[in-house]
Amino acid sequence: MSGPIADPRTERRPKLSERVVAALRSQVLSGEIAPGRKLPTENQLTETFGVSRTVIREAMATLAADGLVEPRQGAGVFVRDHPTLAFGSISLEVGNKLSQAINVLEVRMGIEIESAGLAALRRNSAQEAEIQEAFFDFERLLALEEATGKTDFAFHRAIAAATNNPFYVEVLDALGARTIPCDITSPWGTDSVLTRDYQEGLQREHLVILNAISASDPEAARDAMRAHLSASQERYRRRLRGQQADYLASAGKTRAG
Missing domain, CATH: 1.20.120.530 (GntR ligand-binding domain-like)
Incomplete structure (x- = not known):
């Protein structure tokens, strides 16, 4: 006899990093964070979103892979002048x-x-x-x-x-x-x-x-x-x-x- 069917609403919940990505992506695409501007620091983002540094780093990696931001060694993460998304x-x-x-x-x-x-x-x-x-x-x-x-x-x-x-x-x-x-x-x-x-x-x-x-x-x-x-x-x-x-x-x- 098969067990109870799982509620589909509980099968897939968004990861914390996905929430951060969605919020920052919206700000970049709307122009709220202008091209060339530096994103808030890792510490500031962890405080803003109430998540760990690991989550913020994962979100930054996703945004960089999408072509929206560019990490610069020792300087921080910047919005690309011409996003490729x-x-x-x-x-x-x-x-x-x-x-x-x-x-x-x-x-x-x-x-x-x-x-x-x-x-x-x-x-x-x-x-x-x-x-x-x-x-x-x-x-x-x-x-x-x-x-x-x-x-x-x-x-x-x-x-x-x-x-x-x-x-x-x-x-x-x-x-x-x-x-x-x-x-x-x-x-x-x-x-x-x-x-x-x-x-x-x-x-x-x-x-x-x-x-x-x-x-x-x-x-x-x-x-x-x-x-x-x-x-x-x-x-x-x-x-x-x-x-x-x-x-x-x-x-x-x-x-x-």
């Missing part, structure tokens, strides 16, 4: 065309549908709490009629982190919060997508995703994320069609004049 340049290519927004969403679908399913299987209690906190922070800002873009991104990022695979987070960090259309800093954020009705619709879609992850239902989580991102794609396509209609109407008036 493949994902690091993605955000530099994001412009302000709607066609690019649709392309970004297509990439996000390839990443986030599976990340939602993995999060439903692998997340631990703290990670689930982070997803819920981002969801309710979105709700709080919506009630205050404040910009919700950062919390929208935080919701998706928390799901990626709950996969316990750092590369899902890395891709989202590279794409950046500018991929969230309801953020006023997004190149695609306009009055038509910053309305309360629009954001309430997003939050309803978020709730379906959250419920599926909380229920440990990977297929429902994938379906909910697919529906959410597909709906966003369709919203962008409608805006493109609207631009075409406006152009045709304007051209018709010009010819008539």
